Amino acid sequence: xxxxxxxxxxxxxxxxxxxxxxxxxxxxxxxxxxxxxxxxxxxxxxxxxxxxxxxxxxxxxxxxxxxxxxxxxxxxxxxxxxxxxxxxxxxxxxxxxxxxxxxxxxxxxxxxxxxxxxxxxxxxxxxxxxxxxxxxxxxxxxxxxxxxxxxxxxxxxxxxxxxxxxxxxxxxxxxxxxxxxxxxxxxxxxxxxxxxxxxxxxxxxxxxxxxxxxxxxxxxxxxxxxxxxxxxxxxxxxxxxxxxxxxxxxxxxxxxxxxxxxxxxxxxxxxxxxxxxxxxxxxxxxxxx
Numbered sequence: 001x002x003x004x005x006x007x008x009x010x011x012x013x014x015x016x017x018x019x020x021x022x023x024x025x026x027x028x029x030x031x032x033x034x035x036x037x038x039x040x041x042x043x044x045x046x047x048x049x050x051x052x053x054x055x056x057x058x059x060x061x062x063x064x065x066x067x068x069x070x071x072x073x074x075x076x077x078x079x080x081x082x083x084x085x086x087x088x089x090x091x092x093x094x095x096x097x098x099x100x101x102x103x104x105x106x107x108x109x110x111x112x113x114x115x116x117x118x119x120x121x122x123x124x125x126x127x128x129x130x131x132x133x134x135x136x137x138x139x140x141x142x143x144x145x146x147x148x149x150x151x152x153x154x155x156x157x158x159x160x161x162x163x164x165x166x167x168x169x170x171x172x173x174x175x176x177x178x179x180x181x182x183x184x185x186x187x188x189x190x191x192x193x194x195x196x197x198x199x200x201x202x203x204x205x206x207x208x209x210x211x212x213x214x215x216x217x218x219x220x221x222x223x224x225x226x227x228x229x230x231x232x233x234x235x236x237x238x239x240x241x242x243x244x245x246x247x248x249x250x251x252x253x254x255x256x257x258x259x260x261x262x263x264x265x266x267x268x269x270x271x272x273x274x275x276x277x278x279x280x281x282x283x284x285x286x287x288x289x
Contacts, residue, residue, distance in 0.1 A: 011110050016072055059109075078137070078258060080121075116262070124252070126252075134243045143171060144245055145234055147232030158222070175189065223252050225249075235251055
């Protein structure tokens with residue numbers, strides 16, 4: 001992490017550019033003069049160690065992919081700041097701007113020509129009895145995932161205290177709209193518009209064919225319990241293991257009071273991202289209508 005000199009009356013910016021990714025570092029060194037010229041670059045975080053408790057931060061520029069933005073959201077925790085992502089990864093649903101697009105729009109952003117959209121986050125709490133043993137804010141999804149010996153899981157889902165169903169499956173995902181194009185989509189769940197106030201519950205390989213993904217409002221309290229002990233079954237938040245999942249545990253998922261703030265610039269839209277990232281061209285590849 002590199003501290004940077006401040007200047008008055010300019011956009012106050014923190015840049016996340018992980019040094020363990022050489023291509024990200026090279027691109028940051030190229031873009032750094034452009035970034036610094038019209039703003040206050042107050043810090044460069046190269047190892048995801050910056051503490052975001054400074055309420056005067058105006059924007060966080062993340063160089064990398066969607067994984068880096070998930071890390072930034074996790075790192076900010078209770079102190080969420082507007083995020084602008086520059087895609088140096090693969091798909092880039094959240095890090096939507098290419099480096100050339102960023103170069104074009106950054107001077108406009110520093111003049112205040114941007115909007116901020118707020119997106120649903122969730123909080124996972126793990127309880128043993130009445131004691132909360134683990135807690136984590138997430139942006140994409142909570143997943144119950146099993147490992148070897150890969151036996152079927154039996155997971156009870158309670159919604160607002162009522163038993164909704166018991167899933168017999170390989171795993172279960174509770175996803176936000178932001179996360180609907182991630183693990184949820186791979187598991188056959190629907191794509192939600194990113195600013196919807198809803199969760200998707202998607203079983204992974206359910207034993208019963210009528211067990212389909214379900215969308216519910218974000219004001220619900222979702223509680224998960226497992227009926228049997230599986231030594232390799234884990235509670236996973238945004239791709240990171242939070243803790244093992246044992247029968248004596250209760251996993252609760254609720255809407256977080258914090259929201260993820262995404263910087264929106266002209267030319268960005270949900271449908272353009274789907275066309276560009278998922279190949280929604282409207283015709284088979286190679287055929288021009």
